[in-house]
Amino acid sequence: MYSEKVIDHFMNPRNVGEIKDADGVGQVGNAKCGDIMKMYLKIENDIIVDAKFKTFGCGAAVATSSMATELVIGKTVDEALKITNKVVAEALNGLPPQKMHCSNLAEEAIRAAIEDYKIKKGILNDTTMKQACSRRCDDVQAEMNDHDE
Amino acid sequence: MTETNIYFDHAATTWVKPEVLETMMPYFKDKYGNASSVYAIGRESKKAIEEARDKVALVLGAQPKEIFFTGSGTEADNWAIKGVAYANRDKGKHIITSNIEHHAVLHTCKYLEKEGFEVTYLPVDKDGLLDAEQVREAIRPDTILVSVMFANNEIGTIQPIAEIGKITKEKGVFFHTDAVQAVGNIKINVDDINVDLLSISAHKFYGPKGVGALYIRRGTKITSFIHGGAQERGRRASTENVPGIVGLGKAIEIADLNIESYNKKLLELRERTINEVLNKIPYVRLNGHRQKRLPGNVNFSFEFIEGESLLLMLDMKGIAASSGSACTSGSLDPSHVLMAIGLPHEIAHGSLRLTFGEENTHEDIDFLMEVLPGIVSKLREMSPLYEAVVSKERIERGNKNV
Numbered sequence: 273m274y275s276e277k278v279i280d281h282f283m284n285p286r287n288v289g290e291i292k293d294a295d296g297v298g299q300v301g302n303a304k305c306g307d308i309m310k311m312y313l314k315i316e317n318d319i320i321v322d323a324k325f326k327t328f329g330c331g332a333a334v335a336t337s338s339m340a341t342e343l344v345i346g347k348t349v350d351e352a353l354k355i356t357n358k359v360v361a362e363a364l365n366g367l368p369p370q371k372m373h374c375s376n377l378a379e380e381a382i383r384a385a386i387e388d389y390k391i392k393k394g395i396l397n398d399t400t401m402k403q404a405c406s407r408r409c410d411d412v413q414a415e416m417n418d419h420d421e
Numbered sequence: 422m423t424e425t426n427i428y429f430d431h432a433a434t435t436w437v438k439p440e441v442l443e444t445m446m447p448y449f450k451d452k453y454g455n456a457s458s459v460y461a462i463g464r465e466s467k468k469a470i471e472e473a474r475d476k477v478a479l480v481l482g483a484q485p486k487e488i489f490f491t492g493s494g495t496e497a498d499n500w501a502i503k504g505v506a507y508a509n510r511d512k513g514k515h516i517i518t519s520n521i522e523h524h525a526v527l528h529t530c531k532y533l534e535k536e537g538f539e540v541t542y543l544p545v546d547k548d549g550l551l552d553a554e555q556v557r558e559a560i561r562p563d564t565i566l567v568s569v570m571f572a573n574n575e576i577g578t579i580q581p582i583a584e585i586g587k588i589t590k591e592k593g594v595f596f597h598t599d600a601v602q603a604v605g606n607i608k609i610n611v612d613d614i615n616v617d618l619l620s621i622s623a624h625k626f627y628g629p630k631g632v633g634a635l636y637i638r639r640g641t642k643i644t645s646f647i648h649g650g651a652q653e654r655g656r657r658a659s660t661e662n663v664p665g666i667v668g669l670g671k672a673i674e675i676a677d678l679n680i681e682s683y684n685k686k687l688l689e690l691r692e693r694t695i696n697e698v699l700n701k702i703p704y705v706r707l708n709g710h711r712q713k714r715l716p717g718n719v720n721f722s723f724e725f726i727e728g729e730s731l732l733l734m735l736d737m738k739g740i741a742a743s744s745g746s747a748c749t750s751g752s753l754d755p756s757h758v759l760m761a762i763g764l765p766h767e768i769a770h771g772s773l774r775l776t777f778g779e780e781n782t783h784e785d786i787d788f789l790m791e792v793l794p795g796i797v798s799k800l801r802e803m804s805p806l807y808e809a810v811v812s813k814e815r816i817e818r819g820n821k822n823v
Binding site for chain 2: 279283306309328330333
């Protein structure tokens with residue numbers, strides 16, 4: 273079901289943990305979906321110099337979290353914002369269709385952590401974190417129910 | 422992926438025993454006759470089917486004429502429920518079942534609701550146990566069928582089938598039990614438990630896949646399931662799966678012969694696993710009834726981690742197991758059984774089912790206990806949910822010290 277790369281990132285996840293003095297922290301997902309991802313970013317001169325994560329979720333959720341941290345390190349904030357769930361999935365040599373929603377976690381966690389960074393820096397005023405995964409998971413569930421009919 | 426060395430998923434399926442396979446083999450090639458044919462090679466197939474029917478009937482305490490071979494346990498469940506519902510439409514439209522049945526029963530009931538039937542889905546308690554009195558209270562004048570599984574496929578809880586059977590008999594309502602997980606593990610006599618219909622599946626007790634059977638008590642009003650030829654006395658047309666049926670007959674015969682020693686062994690493995698896991702790993706709960714459960718079933722929920730991750734890591738160590746996690750099913754909701762016993766989503770996601778079989782040994786449990794605590798720790802270290810609990814505990818400890 274999973275590519276070798278997904279299994280590799282699941283079994284040997286890169287950058288697990290937390291950054292105590294993180295410049296941006298974002299948590300997305302919810303326990304109802306079975307997936308929660310928390311991402312910590314260390315940002316210096318607009319460049320992401322370190323990223324760590326913690327994830328409660330399936331193999332795909334862990335692998336996408338791991339890959340997302342690898343992808344953001346060394347990128348500018350604006351470059352990191354361009355990382356979509358599709359980019360993360362492709363970097364893992366693909367995910368099974370029913371697991372694509374897990375890759376949303378990675379995209380949304382990056383956005384949430386950067387949003388937090390921008391709020392702390394005073395660049396953003398909006399303090400409402402978007403619970404995008406919850407929304408998308410609901411969409412996936414609705415789609416599945418439609419198929420049942 | 423690592424090769425599977427230890428198989429703990431016997432509730433999903435079992436391997437075919439060599440003696441079962443040996444009995445089946447001639448019917449693939451040399452004894453290939455169609456059982457409906459009049460010539461010798463056809464009669465030979467017919468004879469083999471009837472011998473298998475006798476064996477199933479003997480084990481269940483039924484008459485051979487009450488045994489009908491099917492393509493699976495799911496087919497047997499579909500036939501029992503739809504067949505009784507359609508045949509008894511003039512008597513009523515109400516069916517009673519439980520909300521922890523296998524999807525073969527639940528989806529069949531949902532289908533019948535669209536056909537105008539009414540279904541009551543009885544709740545179970547925190548151990549997955551149904552109260553027989555709930556069944557009595559739910560029976561209405563227009564109730565035609567009660568369908569309650571013998572033992573749950575996920576949490577192993579064994580239902581009070583004999584008590585329910587007594588009630589349905591008193592009330593004159595047909596009673597079906599999906600005994601797919603129970604046959605081969607528990608002695609069952611259809612008269613002792615007063616069932617009218619009982620489903621079985623060969624691959625759950627070391628028989629082949631693709632063959633099952635439905636016991637239909639004489640006098641039960643039921644429609645034919647597949648229309649066509651005169652096979653299975655015209656009730657289930659289709660050229661018989663002769664090797665499969667022969668295999669089912671042999672497998673059930675062997676299972677019944679060894680059932681006591683088999684149960685004793687599985688019980689030892691079950692009890693040891695439950696005790697060791699609960700004692701050695703924190704934040705774990707046992708799902709299902711502590712005593713009233715299948716001898717070879719254990720089902721745990723490990724808090725703060727997700728079941729599929731646990732399965733993948735066990736797989737890497739060569740252990741095959743199962744989970745009620747949503748991520749293993751392609752759905753987003755965890756198992757309906759775990760939700761029905763009241764587990765919150767985040768705990769239901771972290772379930773692990775281990776089902777033992779005759780090749781499992783104490784060495785297998787030794788190895789499980791060698792790797793499982795480390796896997797759970799590794800996943801918890803990665804979990805933001807666990808991180809929150811650890812922080813809270815640290816604060817509480819700090820407050821106490823002050």
